[in-house]
Amino acid sequence: MxxxxxxxxxxxxxxxxxxxxxxxxxxxxxxSPTAAVGLMIILFFALLAIFAPWIMPHDPVAAYTDRVLQAPSAEHWFGTDGNGMDVFSRVIYGAKFGFGIAIPAVLISLLIGVPVGLIAGYRGGLLDEVLMRFFDGLRVFPSIILALAVVAATGQSLLNVVLVLGLLDSPVFARVVRAEVLALRSSNFVESAIAAGNPTWRILFVHLLPNAIQGAMAQTAVRAAWAVRISATLAFLGVGIQAPTPEWGAMIRQGAEFMVSGQWWVGLYPGLALIFLVFGLNLFGDGLQDLMDPRRRTAK
Known part of the structure; x- marks a missing residue:
């Protein structure tokens, strides 16, 4: 040829x-137009996170002492903050932390919650009660209060924030998977697998998991939005990722101090970025649930 x-x-x-x-x-x-719009918003922020080094006009942690609190201009599109750092560059770089927290936190929640939901739903009895009561205990306390306490005790680092959010959100996936397994464990294909002599692990992960995972997957985008929001709240309250790291919650906290004196741009732009990313994740999550559950789509 x-x-x-x-x-x-x-x-x-x-x-x-x-x-x-x-x-x-x-x-x-x-x-699902909702899912498509949400996906476009997510892809926009994902591209910002990936190509941040080439998009940012300034170093996001470089302080220009002679440009403190400058209003938006041709050189600094979103102005500068109280340290003279370029807000536009910091907002772009902050997308890395949005995805860098949301994706690992959701993965940890899945890795903890899905196996627990499978085992609890399939075994039932005392094991089910013990596992679910423990997870119910995690959901009794307000998430933000429990996250504040745990992060404050373990240390203000990105890894600790991700681990705490992943653990606190795992009961959501455990509950969803358990409900599906309870409905499936008496099905003919499960009884056939048991009769054929399949070990428990194979029944759980080969026969039940593919049929019980859809509900959990439909929740991933919504729970990622929750992780982004809670991590930003922790930073805003002074627990979690702190300045000068360009994280949106920490930037909003700094901007709140200058809002009353008229420097609105310091907190406005990271706040808008946070709102749009959470909005996009929620839209995509809602649309994903429509795609995976035809009954919801028909009802709409």
């Missing part, structure tokens, strides 16, 4: 792949 023919084949494959991706996106848009 000649080089020209080979290039034509490669171009056709790439066009076919692009067409499939576009058709899939159009399909999502038709089935």
């Amino acid at each position: 000649s080089d020209a023919a080979s290039n034509d084949v490669i171009d056709q494959v790439e066009r076919s792949r692009s067409s499939k991706i576009w058709n899939r996106f159009v399909g999502i848009l038709r089935l």
Whole structure:
């Protein structure tokens, strides 16, 4: 095959792949416009996080002592903060922490909650009661109060914030998976698997998990929005990631101090970024639930 023919084949494959991706996106848009809009917002912030080093016009932690609290201008689009740092660059870099907290926290919640929900729902009895009562105990206290106490005790670091949020949110996934397993454990395919001599781990992770995971997956985007919001709240309250690290919650906290004196831009722009990311995650999560549950889509 000649080089020209080979290039034509490669171009056709790439066009076919692009067409499939576009058709899939159009399909999502038709089935759930909410999910499509939320996905576009999430992708926008994801691109900011990925390409932040090339998009930021200034170093996000570089302090310009001669430019403290400058209003938005051609050089500093979102103005500067109380340390003379460029707010626009810091808002862009803050997207890294939004995703850097939300994604690991949700993964930890899934890794804890899904196996517990599987075991509790399948075994039932005393084991179910003990596991669920422990998780209910985590949900009794207001999440923000418990997160404040744990992070304050363990230390203000990104890793501690992620671990705490992942642990506190795991009962949500455990409850969802357990409910699905309770409805499935008497099904014919489970009884057939037991009769065939399959070990418990295989019944749980091969037969039950694929049928019980949909509800949990539909919750991931909503719980990621919760993780972003709580992590920003912790930073705003002075517990969690702190300045000069460009995290939106910490930036809003600093901006609140200058709002009364007229420097509104310090806290406004990170606040808007936080609102839009949480809004996009919630939209995508709601649309994802519609896509995975046709009954909800029909009701709408």
